[in-house]
Amino acid sequence: NASDLKSVEKYLKHNRVAANATTFGTQKGKNVIIIHLESFQQYLINYKVDGKEVTPNLNKFYKNQNTMSFDNFYNQVAQGKTSDAEMMLENSLFGLPQGSAMTEYGTQNTFQAAPALLDQDGYTSAAFHGDVPSFWNRDNTYKSWGYDYFFSSQYYKEKSDYTVGYGLKDKIFFRDSAKYLQELPQPFYAKLITLTNHYPYELDKQNTDFPATKTGDKTVDPYVQTAHYLDEAFGEFITYLKEAGLYKNSMIVLYGDHYGISNNHRAAIAQLLGKDKVTSYDLAQFQKVPFMIHATGLKGGINHTYGGEIDVLPTLLDLLGVKNTNTIQFGNDLLAKNRNQTVAFRNGDFITPQFTKVGSTVYNTKSGDVIKPTTKQKATLAKEQNRVTTELSLSDRVIQGDLLRFYQLKDFKSVDKKKYNYKYSNG
Ligand code: GP9
Ligand code: MN
Numbered sequence: 001n002a003s004d005l006k007s008v009e010k011y012l013k014h015n016r017v018a019a020n021a022t023t024f025g026t027q028k029g030k031n032v033i034i035i036h037l038e039s040f041q042q043y044l045i046n047y048k049v050d051g052k053e054v055t056p057n058l059n060k061f062y063k064n065q066n067t068m069s070f071d072n073f074y075n076q077v078a079q080g081k082t083s084d085a086e087m088m089l090e091n092s093l094f095g096l097p098q099g100s101a102m103t104e105y106g107t108q109n110t111f112q113a114a115p116a117l118l119d120q121d122g123y124t125s126a127a128f129h130g131d132v133p134s135f136w137n138r139d140n141t142y143k144s145w146g147y148d149y150f151f152s153s154q155y156y157k158e159k160s161d162y163t164v165g166y167g168l169k170d171k172i173f174f175r176d177s178a179k180y181l182q183e184l185p186q187p188f189y190a191k192l193i194t195l196t197n198h199y200p201y202e203l204d205k206q207n208t209d210f211p212a213t214k215t216g217d218k219t220v221d222p223y224v225q226t227a228h229y230l231d232e233a234f235g236e237f238i239t240y241l242k243e244a245g246l247y248k249n250s251m252i253v254l255y256g257d258h259y260g261i262s263n264n265h266r267a268a269i270a271q272l273l274g275k276d277k278v279t280s281y282d283l284a285q286f287q288k289v290p291f292m293i294h295a296t297g298l299k300g301g302i303n304h305t306y307g308g309e310i311d312v313l314p315t316l317l318d319l320l321g322v323k324n325t326n327t328i329q330f331g332n333d334l335l336a337k338n339r340n341q342t343v344a345f346r347n348g349d350f351i352t353p354q355f356t357k358v359g360s361t362v363y364n365t366k367s368g369d370v371i372k373p374t375t376k377q378k379a380t381l382a383k384e385q386n387r388v389t390t391e392l393s394l395s396d397r398v399i400q401g402d403l404l405r406f407y408q409l410k411d412f413k414s415v416d417k418k419k420y421n422y423k424y425s426n427g
Helices: 002-015 056-062 081-091 101-105 114-119 135-145 170-183 223-243 263-273 280-285 309-319 375-400
Strands: 031-037 067-070 124-129 149-151 188-193 250-256 291-294 301-303 355-358 361-364
Touching: 002 375, 031 081, 031 223, 056 067, 056 223, 056 291, 081 101, 081 114, 081 135, 081 188, 081 309, 101 135, 101 375, 114 124, 114 135, 114 188, 114 309, 124 135, 124 170, 135 149, 149 170, 170 188, 170 223, 250 309, 263 280, 280 355, 280 361, 291 309, 355 375
Parallel strands: 031 188, 031 250, 067 301, 124 149, 124 188
Antiparallel strands: 067 291, 250 291, 355 361
């Protein structure tokens, strides 16, 4: 109810930090192109198999002088996997402890999501994905988020060798999406969700040109092959953007949605990381995913701040100079000074620059050693645990209580879901 909203507002009032004044608005008016890298983990960056880089194009992008790259950025998804990542990215609200918020609440709820927030600044929005529109209830949820267009599998030409696994192969997907992208009125906010690097990491023979790892674990070993294919597809997409004249006037954002290799594969993970065995600390750190922002004129470099998917939206809005201080968002601008660097996971675990808390064990984040906390450390840990538990439960209340329907955001035109129709019609 509406009084829950008051608790949320009160919490946010005390926990949101001001934007970084030197970067705020520096990308004003640029197109935004978000590339959702399916099941892509940070460890793949600069990773080699048989002396060969798995992802040469992404590695180059990672250290490009105009790319801000983050190396302590974690996925924060739960059972909703891709849909949890999308929920955080577009709303800075957490996915739910169980199930998928998009599936359960995407159709009915009121949102103040990225496409609608940017609509006030004249942005056109479009989502691209080579699977059926109903997966994760995207077709309904995107209407609630205010997406002008949703190019789902219906919009791509079908040929028998165009798909593998869940849908369109990434190279075909990027090639055909680039054609639609060029037609969009600018500035636009576009999100492209890749697919081929999804379990069980299937690929046709003609595209399998990279060696598998040799852990002997059949679900793990082909992962680098589809990751390599995704990397090639990404490289081609960058070329399309340059040809279309979209590279220079766009902010290109990349992120990995969640792990590709689950914690059930400890022995194989140990081999991949070159360790005898992995601890819970290693597995927690294994949840890092890439986050990169590229734009001409942006000062690049590797940023070591600790953060996660919940922080992306405030970061992007600040760079775009979209005033964002009164929104109901649980993340904080990754570029802000004095931000709290506690990364919350859905099960209540958390990572800070000092502590990695997994269940009842606390590790030193820098060394990976188990810590027996001093009285002072105990107090810090209790404080951070309280922050994590509070933000997760307040975010849940926003979604489960549909609280944004009570929230009047200044100058915000609420989304009229009936306005949107994503059905493909020929002509
Ligand atoms: C399907 C895709 C997969 O359309 O987004 O979702 P996931 O299984 O990764 O949650
Ligand atoms: Mn996914």
